[in-house]
Amino acid sequence: MCMQGAPKNGENKTKEDGKPMKIRKIQKKGYDNGVSLARAWQAEGRMFYYEGEANEAFYGLVDEESVRRLGDDAASQGVNLDLIEHWKKQAIRGKNKEALQRLQSWNEKRLLDSVEEVHQEILARRFSEEKYPEIQGLAAYEDAEVRGIADTFGIDYRRVLLCKEPYRRLIHLRITEGWESEPRQNGKCTTVIFKDSSVGPIIGRNLDSGISAMAHLQKYGEPVLYQWPKEMGYSYIGQTLSINSEGLMIHGSSIAYPKEPMPKDRYPVNIYNLVLRFCRNVTEALELMERYNLFFGPSNMLVFDGTGNAAVIEKSKNTLAVRRTEEDWIFMTDGVAVEEKMAKLQGNETIIYQFNLKRYRLIEKLLKEEVKKPSIEAMQRVMSNHTMPSPVCKHLDKMPSYYQLANLYSFIFLPQKRLFYFRLMRPGPSYPCEEKPTEYSYCFE
Ligand SMILES: [Zn+2]
Numbered sequence: 001m002c003m004q005g006a007p008k009n010g011e012n013k014t015k016e017d018g019k020p021m022k023i024r025k026i027q028k029k030g031y032d033n034g035v036s037l038a039r040a041w042q043a044e045g046r047m048f049y050y051e052g053e054a055n056e057a058f059y060g061l062v063d064e065e066s067v068r069r070l071g072d073d074a075a076s077q078g079v080n081l082d083l084i085e086h087w088k089k090q091a092i093r094g095k096n097k098e099a100l101q102r103l104q105s106w107n108e109k110r111l112l113d114s115v116e117e118v119h120q121e122i123l124a125r126r127f128s129e130e131k132y133p134e135i136q137g138l139a140a141y142e143d144a145e146v147r148g149i150a151d152t153f154g155i156d157y158r159r160v161l162l163c164k165e166p167y168r169r170l171i172h173l174r175i176t177e178g179w180e181s182e183p184r185q186n187g188k189c190t191t192v193i194f195k196d197s198s199v200g201p202i203i204g205r206n207l208d209s210g211i212s213a214m215a216h217l218q219k220y221g222e223p224v225l226y227q228w229p230k231e232m233g234y235s236y237i238g239q240t241l242s243i244n245s246e247g248l249m250i251h252g253s254s255i256a257y258p259k260e261p262m263p264k265d266r267y268p269v270n271i272y273n274l275v276l277r278f279c280r281n282v283t284e285a286l287e288l289m290e291r292y293n294l295f296f297g298p299s300n301m302l303v304f305d306g307t308g309n310a311a312v313i314e315k316s317k318n319t320l321a322v323r324r325t326e327e328d329w330i331f332m333t334d335g336v337a338v339e340e341k342m343a344k345l346q347g348n349e350t351i352i353y354q355f356n357l358k359r360y361r362l363i364e365k366l367l368k369e370e371v372k373k374p375s376i377e378a379m380q381r382v383m384s385n386h387t388m389p390s391p392v393c394k395h396l397d398k399m400p401s402y403y404q405l406a407n408l409y410s411f412i413f414l415p416q417k418r419l420f421y422f423r424l425m426r427p428g429p430s431y432p433c434e435e436k437p438t439e440y441s442y443c444f445e
Helices: 030-043 064-070 073-080 083-093 097-104 108-124 138-153 157-161 165-176 211-217 271-278 282-291 340-346 351-370 376-383
Strands: 022-025 046-048 061-063 190-194 202-209 224-227 236-238 249-253 299-304 310-315 320-323 329-332 406-414 419-424 438-441
Touching: 022 030, 030 138, 046 064, 046 073, 061 064, 061 211, 064 073, 064 211, 083 097, 083 108, 097 165, 108 138, 108 157, 108 165, 138 157, 190 249, 190 299, 190 351, 190 376, 202 211, 202 376, 211 406, 236 271, 249 271, 271 282, 271 299, 282 299, 282 310, 282 320, 299 329, 310 329, 329 351, 351 376, 376 406
Parallel strands: 022 224
Antiparallel strands: 046 061, 190 202, 190 329, 202 406, 224 236, 249 299, 299 310, 310 320, 406 419, 419 438
């Protein structure tokens, strides 16, 4: 049943244009699910692209029309892009001679054969049923799903696999023999929470990315409701809100750790999906994340539930720390871990660490003031704060050369009211802080 705040007819839609919320009914069989997802994506004008950020179910997708309109040579080629050439260009830009040299001996065929090898290794792995019940049969399900998608789109399933970030990372590691252990990006995204107010908890979220991703991100902010068959887990709204039918939310901010090697035989698990599918509250989420410690990361993650319980998990590839707060607020921002052991591991002397720490301290200071009168407006002030040198709302022309990321969308979310206000960057660019928000309501039924 829908609670107050949802439209009377029970339909999920925006106030502005009455567009229904996208719903994906997850199928019990992986192949059927792949076909069903692929048909929905085709109908919505999505196409595959290796680095597509408008992703769903963690496949890289782009909006065909936006890519055509805004222009992006690599993205417009989609899965026909020569990935080896693309990586060579990246290696040249990153002045990584070693990686470039290793890439010279590779070609498309070898790349796709290597995808198959990695895929078979993943399918062959077995995990203790007692310790990891949630992922039993998952690899086989996802294998069938990928084949359903590939058949519907009429493309090689190995290319579809390459649209999943963990596969691309594993293959790239294989080609460059581990040369990817350098941090690949500084980090992005900030989530801030007032645990309570007259409208219940208020959540602010800024998503950052490189400006070149803009074409990919058109329509990215649209929420998608994943309805799981009951025996397979809880339903949840992915993409923006990342909240499940039990009221548990999980958000991430990216972060890089330079000093840790990747666990050798790691099976890439999507921890967000696992938490949303199988956990009802923060306690359960923390238990699951600690149990799956070696399967995901690095990332900062914030979990929050309907009881007001909250925690930030600072996670490298192997190590994890939990940050709690007794305050009426909690937040995480990108590129910086503040728990002692994590900060040390990250290298808290570096310029980039200190840059991100400035933003952390800024948000802390803003919250101490704004939490006295928590409101949507107060949250808006925090999320669109432009205090230099490390602002919460990042505009590309204001950022230092080592941090070329900007705020692409921003939303404020009221879980108790089942409402959220969404602002998206527009070409120009105009930043979300300059846009009028669109109001959405939602419901799980
Ligand atoms: Zn701004």
